[in-house]
């Protein structure tokens with residue numbers, strides 16, 4: 168049955184192993200490079216065989232549309248399994264009726280009115296970050312690795328909005344660094360495990376030093392998220408009026424705690440969702456903002472256009488932005504899209520096929536895995552002329568991009584936090600450009616990407632700042 172796939176182009180295959188041996192021992196950077204090369208070597212539909220399993224690699228919008236709009240084939244692919252000791256089967260990883268039920272419980276947490284009520288937090292957190300950077304400037308540090316400042320910003324906003332917990336005033340603040348480090352380590356360990364097939368069985372992995380390190384990371388991670396849950400539970404008891412006030416009930420963690428009292432979810436269910444949202448809700452936007460500031464620093468003309476746009480909205484006032492101000496920031500919105508085209512925080516997603524379907528004239532059968540290459544799709548020269556060039560104007564015409572531009576995926580399993588993320592990024596980037604001029608430390612810097620849980624690089628992103 169799978170043999171119709173064997174006719175598709177792909178790397179040469181060995182008996183028994185297929186292509187498995189060519190992925191062994193690769194570093195995360197080598198793996199990234201290898202996956203990018205596949206489409207240039209073999210075209211937009213590539214078949215890789217890992218032992219007896221076909222893994223179809225797709226780079227074409229029409230094929231990607233067929234997969235993403237399929238209402239039954241919503242199960243994630245094998246590599247996501249290595250994340251389950253950490254994220255359980257929370258919204259990102261679950262499938263079938265569990266996924267449907269959870270998505271229904273959590274969707275109200277991203278309602279327009281709820282996002283509107285978060286404006287103050289996005290606003291204040293952006294200001295806090297800007298003030299920290301001004302402080303750094305005053306202390307003589309004008310060249311900064313911006314990543315740690317940004318991830319502090321996105322972590323505190325996800326805690327204060329979705330989780331209703333204020334990081335700065337709580338003792339959990341001390342665990343923040345440990346939490347962020349644990350996510351980096353978890354990513355690295357999962358990637359090591361992926362490229363060494365003998366580490367795949369849990370029984371082997373868990374009993375080796377690498378499995379023990381993994382377990383320690385999970386403990387560090389959970390000690391932070393458990394406290395976030397506890398803090399909110401306490402506050403709810405203390406401030407019952409606030410809970411019945413209506414609006415507050417819509418906060419993500421409150422919805423989960425409400426579902427718990429109705430018997431729809433248990434504590435382990437709450438934990439898997441809190442872990443999922445704390446990670447997906449801060450790391451993705453942090454990486455997009457980091458690459459975004461790097462691109463802005465390299466393109467003074469783009470900064471100036473954003474600044475002009477802000478000036479036309481705010482005049483000379485340094486007042487804080489409202490949601491209707493944000494709606495007017497059309498050029499900034501196009502800039503954010505262009506950032507996500509070049510650096511989509513989730514560069515690659517995967518599905519396991521549960522119901523046979525046709526991909527054009529090719530039958531794809533149950534059990535096949537499919538990888539959708541968002542990063543490579545966004546850099547196709549025929550879809551985005553001069554794809555390496557950073558040009559926000561591409562997104563100004565308002566032309567529909569359909570499945571050629573999918574940083575948030577699409578279809579039933581698209582990103583639930585998409586509007587949250589856009590709003591957060593608009594607040595932060597507009598605040599930055601209103602206060603600072605950014606300069607590159609290396610002109611036209613192209614960081615070396617690596618395969619990880621989100622799009623990452625080990626190269627520090629250093630930017631020179633000056634007050635505007």
Ligand code: HEM
Nearest residue numbers: 258259447448451452455512513516575576582583584588
């Ligand atoms: C720039 C920021 C972001 C990008 C580029 C992004 C991208 C994505 C993508 C591509 C997916 C599909 C994953 C897959 O199919 O495996 C996804 C799913 C998801 N995202 Fe985001 N995301 C961002 C921000 C956020 C934020 C801020 C939150 C939460 C507040 C969030 C929560 C989630 C969740 C829970 C899912 C799983 C949804 C489901 O399967 O029902 N994301 N995201």
